[in-house]
Amino acid sequence: MATNFQVISKQGKARVGQLTTPHGTIETPVFMPVGTQATVKGLTPLQLEEINVSIILANTYHLYLRPGADIVAELGGLHNFMNWHKPILTDSGGYQVFSLGEMRKVNNEGVIFRSHLDGSSHHFTPELAIQIQEQLGADIIMTFDECAIPDERQTAEQALERTHLWAERCLHVKKRADQALFGIIQGGIFPDLRRASAEFITSLEFPGYAIGGLSVGESKTDMLKTLDMMDEILPNEKPRYLMGVGTPLDLIEGVKRGMDMFDCVLPTRLARHQSAQTLHGRLNLMNAKYTQDPQPIDPQCQCYTCLHFSRAYLHHLIVAKEILAGTLISIHNLFTLVELMKRIRQEISKGTFDKFAQHIMPMMLEDS
Amino acid sequence: MATNFQVISKQGKARVGQLTTPHGTIETPVFMPVGTQATVKGLTPLQLEEINVSIILANTYHLYLRPGADIVAELGGLHNFMNWHKPILTDSGGYQVFSLGEMRKVNNEGVIFRSHLDGSSHHFTPELAIQIQEQLGADIIMTFDECAIPDERQTAEQALERTHLWAERCLHVKKRADQALFGIIQGGIFPDLRRASAEFITSLEFPGYAIGGLSVGESKTDMLKTLDMMDEILPNEKPRYLMGVGTPLDLIEGVKRGMDMFDCVLPTRLARHQSAQTLHGRLNLMNAKYTQDPQPIDPQCQCYTCLHFSRAYLHHLIVAKEILAGTLISIHNLFTLVELMKRIRQEISKGTFDKFAQHIMPMMLEDS
Numbered sequence: 001m002a003t004n005f006q007v008i009s010k011q012g013k014a015r016v017g018q019l020t021t022p023h024g025t026i027e028t029p030v031f032m033p034v035g036t037q038a039t040v041k042g043l044t045p046l047q048l049e050e051i052n053v054s055i056i057l058a059n060t061y062h063l064y065l066r067p068g069a070d071i072v073a074e075l076g077g078l079h080n081f082m083n084w085h086k087p088i089l090t091d092s093g094g095y096q097v098f099s100l101g102e103m104r105k106v107n108n109e110g111v112i113f114r115s116h117l118d119g120s121s122h123h124f125t126p127e128l129a130i131q132i133q134e135q136l137g138a139d140i141i142m143t144f145d146e147c148a149i150p151d152e153r154q155t156a157e158q159a160l161e162r163t164h165l166w167a168e169r170c171l172h173v174k175k176r177a178d179q180a181l182f183g184i185i186q187g188g189i190f191p192d193l194r195r196a197s198a199e200f201i202t203s204l205e206f207p208g209y210a211i212g213g214l215s216v217g218e219s220k221t222d223m224l225k226t227l228d229m230m231d232e233i234l235p236n237e238k239p240r241y242l243m244g245v246g247t248p249l250d251l252i253e254g255v256k257r258g259m260d261m262f263d264c265v266l267p268t269r270l271a272r273h274q275s276a277q278t279l280h281g282r283l284n285l286m287n288a289k290y291t292q293d294p295q296p297i298d299p300q301c302q303c304y305t306c307l308h309f310s311r312a313y314l315h316h317l318i319v320a321k322e323i324l325a326g327t328l329i330s331i332h333n334l335f336t337l338v339e340l341m342k343r344i345r346q347e348i349s350k351g352t353f354d355k356f357a358q359h360i361m362p363m364m365l366e367d368s
Numbered sequence: 369m370a371t372n373f374q375v376i377s378k379q380g381k382a383r384v385g386q387l388t389t390p391h392g393t394i395e396t397p398v399f400m401p402v403g404t405q406a407t408v409k410g411l412t413p414l415q416l417e418e419i420n421v422s423i424i425l426a427n428t429y430h431l432y433l434r435p436g437a438d439i440v441a442e443l444g445g446l447h448n449f450m451n452w453h454k455p456i457l458t459d460s461g462g463y464q465v466f467s468l469g470e471m472r473k474v475n476n477e478g479v480i481f482r483s484h485l486d487g488s489s490h491h492f493t494p495e496l497a498i499q500i501q502e503q504l505g506a507d508i509i510m511t512f513d514e515c516a517i518p519d520e521r522q523t524a525e526q527a528l529e530r531t532h533l534w535a536e537r538c539l540h541v542k543k544r545a546d547q548a549l550f551g552i553i554q555g556g557i558f559p560d561l562r563r564a565s566a567e568f569i570t571s572l573e574f575p576g577y578a579i580g581g582l583s584v585g586e587s588k589t590d591m592l593k594t595l596d597m598m599d600e601i602l603p604n605e606k607p608r609y610l611m612g613v614g615t616p617l618d619l620i621e622g623v624k625r626g627m628d629m630f631d632c633v634l635p636t637r638l639a640r641h642q643s644a645q646t647l648h649g650r651l652n653l654m655n656a657k658y659t660q661d662p663q664p665i666d667p668q669c670q671c672y673t674c675l676h677f678s679r680a681y682l683h684h685l686i687v688a689k690e691i692l693a694g695t696l697i698s699i700h701n702l703f704t705l706v707e708l709m710k711r712i713r714q715e716i717s718k719g720t721f722d723k724f725a726q727h728i729m730p731m732m733l734e735d736s
Contacts (some may be wrong), residue, residue, distance in 0.1 A: 037684075039685060042689065044672070044692065045676070075680055081680075245705045304412070304414065308413070312435070313443070322407050
């Protein structure tokens with residue numbers, strides 16, 4: 001068995017679960033930092049462990065192009081390659097290929113696209129996406145889907161048809177028994193398409209389900225309406241992964257609607273742009289008002305950065321263009337989300353999650 | 369007493385010593401990583417501790433300009449500011465001001481120079497250099513000296529006269545009892561000037577002596593000839609610091625000639641340029657031949673990087689422009705020098721340093 005999932009406790013739709021994989025057990029709800037190119041930018045695996053990260057993401061499209069899945073396989077797979085021996089999830093590359101815009105052409109067979117690195121031409125199919133992910137060797141792998149512009153009905157319908165076709169083909173060619181293949185639900189912002197997609201994809205009996213194509217430009221209301229529908233369609237006993245979502249506010253919104261897994265590049269991207277996340281909004285540490293500020297980013301936070309460094313020091317590193325700034329702020333931003341998820345699990349277990357969410361959400365800014 | 373130095377054992381001119389400072393005891397010979405802007409580039413203080421770094425350098429000129437010595441002082445001094453609670457040495461800024469070339473004017477009073485950051489005008493004097501270093505609060509501080517082009521007799525003479533004058537002024541204004549002020553010996557490549565400088569500076573009875581103005585463009589022969597003279601002039605019971613020197617080969621050459629302390633930006637600078645140091649030369653990890661190389665940088669090395677990552681992974685990080693590359697290679701490069709110094713201390717203690725040096729030096733390339 002590649003993975004095993006158990007719901008431990010529930011409050012409303014919110015669930016605490018345990019997802020067991022060949023590389024360890026993940027407590028859910030969980031935030032998964034993104035290591036696109038086989039590195040969570042600026043952090044060593046040891047630093048990720050110190051933050052209590054339990055699972056990370058890597059990217060099929062990027063690793064296929066560079067260094068190549070065969071090289072990663074030869075070097076013992078992704079876990080050995082990047083020295084991360086806890087669970088890894090690889091996304092299938094569907095979203096990245098979709099993001100190439102003019103540089104890709106889709107038909108039922110697959111996608112022909114040009115590399116963003118050198119313009120070279122590539123042909124991605126569901127079969128190839130699975131083959132690459134089997135070479136990379138993550139614990140959880142994803143079906144190859146077509147992500148469409150969320151509010152264009154016709155393209156959403158077409159994309160959905162292909163996504164379903166491709167999900168079956170992925171399932172059909174998957175060989176490795178130690179990897180769990182999650183199915184992806186698409187359908188844009190259209191409730192009937194989302195329902196049809198959820199029903200079709202769950203009928204294929206994947207060990208986990210992802211909600212794709214959200215947080216890609218649609219309104220917050222549309223995102224939440226889509227999530228609102230999901231709990232009753234998705235089987236209770238399988239993990240649910242809301243792709244690409246990761247502000248503190250959205251994490252709580254997702255958990256409230258029965259989501260278990262989340263990923264987002266935001267915490268590390270913000271950090272590289274001098275922005276520190278807290279549950280009550282962001283601090284732009286480039287701001288001159290921090291020049292002499294002896295406080296840590298967040299006086300409540302127990303991360304390595306907040307326990308040892310002042311805003312003034314971080315401001316100095318930023319102004320002096322020292323890369324340690326990005327590393328220290330990334331540590332803080334990721335720790336903040338990891339701790340939030342831990343708190344959320346505790347609150348659900350105690351049956352106080354609703355109260356916690358009611359208390360904390362009004363204090364959160366939209367960007368937090 | 370700010371510092372206390374004891375020679376523990378000797379072999380020829382080579383010495384093992386213990387330098388006790390308010391922030392801990394340093395075993396010498398020691399290599400000191402450089403944290404110019406109050407950060408050893410790309411590494412957290414925790415990572416430096418894991419490498420067993422016992423003392424680091426910071427830079428008076430750079431910290432005076434940014435963030436300003438008053439800000440560092442307000443935030444509790446350099447140790448608190450950068451969260452490094454082991455010994456720190458600040459150099460005086462003499463070398464940096466000298467490096468400004470056309471942008472500075474020297475007279476007996478001091479140096480007027482333009483900031484490399486914004487062109488603003490500043491007036492550095494020996495008194496100001498001490499005041500800044502007292503604000504920064506390092507364990508070991510340095511006299512403000514004039515570093516001259518090493519092979520121009522006339523400028524070397526003039527610079528020497530000022531360096532001596534300024535050393536006396538530094539000593540005169542120094543107030544903090546918990547800091548040790550080291551005197552700097554100049555004199556370019558001229559044996560008579562070097563002798564005169566060493567005799568004058570040691571007559572002022574500093575708690576430690578530095579050899580400045582080497583490794584700045586003179587030939588290796590000239591550097592070694594200068595060092596050859598020093599042991600008999602310098603008092604045995606005081607630490608000796610060879611400034612700016614730090615290739616593995618030069619470290620051994622320095623230790624052989626009775627030097628105790630060394631600093632160099634090379635290990636971290638090389639790392640940021642994809643170059644890994646070993647005792648047998650450098651590896652440019654950008655080279656395509658490492659694309660699939662499963663070996664660590666140095667199979668003998670026990671650093672975090674070599675224990676966990678292949679050359680292929682480091683090559684991938686470099687090609688993918690991931691900053692983790694610089695961090696991981698810096699860890700390796702610094703560890704290599706820290707371990708070399710530890711080995712050197714062991715060999716001196718056992719009375720086998722000469723044999724060790726004879727064995728290893730022919731295997732070292734000039735750049736190693």
